[in-house]
Amino acid sequence: MIENEEQARAFVAERCSSESFELLNVFVSELLAEAGRQNLISRSTIDRVWQRHIADSAQLLDHVPRGTEGVWLDLGTGAGFPGVITAIMRPEIPHVLVESRKRRVAWLEGVKERASLRNCSVQGSRLQLVESFDAAVISARAFAPLPDLISLSARFSTERTTWLLPKGRSAEQERDALDSPQRKMFHVKQSLTSRDAAILVGKGRPKVGRRT
Numbered sequence: 483m484i485e486n487e488e489q490a491r492a493f494v495a496e497r498c499s500s501e502s503f504e505l506l507n508v509f510v511s512e513l514l515a516e517a518g519r520q521n522l523i524s525r526s527t528i529d530r531v532w533q534r535h536i537a538d539s540a541q542l543l544d545h546v547p548r549g550t551e552g553v554w555l556d557l558g559t560g561a562g563f564p565g566v567i568t569a570i571m572r573p574e575i576p577h578v579l580v581e582s583r584k585r586r587v588a589w590l591e592g593v594k595e596r597a598s599l600r601n602c603s604v605q606g607s608r609l610q611l612v613e614s615f616d617a618a619v620i621s622a623r624a625f626a627p628l629p630d631l632i633s634l635s636a637r638f639s640t641e642r643t644t645w646l647l648p649k650g651r652s653a654e655q656e657r658d659a660l661d662s663p664q665r666k667m668f669h670v671k672q673s674l675t676s677r678d679a680a681i682l683v684g685k686g687r688p689k690v691g692r693r694t
């Protein structure tokens with residue numbers, strides 16, 4: 483378990499190049515400066531930004547199967563979690579970050595430009611308006627309740643898609659409330675950044691009812 487900022491930084495540093503780690507340090511400085519201007523992260527997490535946000539996002543990489551190729555789709559990226567972090571740490575993986583709030587979109591565009599993140603595209607609109615494509619990975623932290631998340635994003639998935647959904651203490655309960663075929667897609671993995679949190683790791687294309 484990652485207990486403090488020092489452990490969080492070490493955890494992240496072990497999983498990326500020194501160039502990526504340097505970019506993450508710059509990102510954190512900018513995030514903390516911007517957090518004074520707009521509500522990007524909750525105040526209670528400012529003193530533990532590496533544990534609560536950077537390592538919390540970085541741990542998802544441990545659940546990406548070796549040899550995964552294709553686009554990583556992050557839903558409701560907000561201040562950058564987890565999509566900006568995984569994009570910085572894995573520059574070879576193309577990322578699409580979807581975010582609808584204008585100020586957050588501007589923030590994400592600025593981060594992308596300043597960090598020269600060539601593997602990132604920011605879709606500044608509601609997910610419902612984004613054209614479908616096949617995603618190798620779909621991630622979402624604090625985006626929507628699980629059934630809504632699945633019905634909104636199933637059209638981006640294939641049989642090979644990996645789903646990475648950090649959840650709080652409700653993870654198992656949310657998974658168990660799904661219909662049987664969807665429930666079987668997801669496993670509950672302990673989060674390394676909080677004893678009370680878990681990650682729903684899934685595989686495949688969920689069957690969903692027709693959406694209007």
Ligand SMILES: C[S@@+](CC[C@H](N)C(=O)[O-])C[C@H]1O[C@@H](n2cnc3c(N)ncnc32)[C@H](O)[C@@H]1O
Nearest residue numbers: 558559560563580581582583607608609623624
């Ligand atoms: C609670 S925040 C979480 C942000 C980030 N994922 C994190 O964990 O820090 C949810 C984000 O999803 C965005 N969002 C909610 N519904 C959306 C939609 N339908 N399409 C695109 N973005 C959406 C919101 O604007 C917000 O920034």
